Amino acid sequence: KVIGGYDFVNKDTNPMDDHGHGTHVAATAAGNGILKGVAPDAKIFAYKVLNSGGSGYWSDVIAAIERSVDPNQDGDYADHLDVISLSLGGSGNPDDPPSQAIDNAVNNGVVAVIAAGNSGPGSNTIGSPGTARKAITVGATDKSDVIASFSSRGPNTLIKSVKPDLTAPGVSICAAQWQNAWSSSQC
Secondary structure: OEEEEEEOOOOEOOOOOOOOHHHHHHHHHHOEOOOEOOOOOOOEEEEEOEOOOOOEOHHHHHHHHHHHHOOOOOOOHHHOOOEEEEOOOEOOOOOOHHHHHHHHHHHOOOEEEEEOOOOOOOOOOOOEOOOOOOOEEEEEEOOOOOEOOOOOOOOEOOOOEOOOOEEEEOOOOOOOOOOOEEEEOOO
């Protein structure tokens, strides 16, 4: 399933998930065993940007987003990934560097699906890069199909956007990914 990737934390070509969350998200999206993911025939690029404790640097997140636009780094964006899924976030706004990187990736043909975050139930709690103007920001619902108490919420008054763009049961704030997608770990 994993056909490429890079470990931005350890600066090597082995993006092994030592936290577990990225593997969980990838299986939800592309699992093809006893349990099927939403896209069982998908291929995955794994770009590791968080360490085993779920922490990292925005510079690594931005580098991975940029790599999704040009995976082989040859300056030709024709081979961009179809969809990227980021189940991570932190404080920020639609004009910060991670959100700008997402908007740039979308402008270059990549669909960006970003977790809303786990800072609910207050308003204006969606973290970056879920704050990006062009991100599909995903919140979680509970078993009753009501937005989960922990799920971050909008609105985003800076861009006059409702955000999250969608909510769904069972996502646990971990957005799905499809063919030629990548996942970074940590809800």
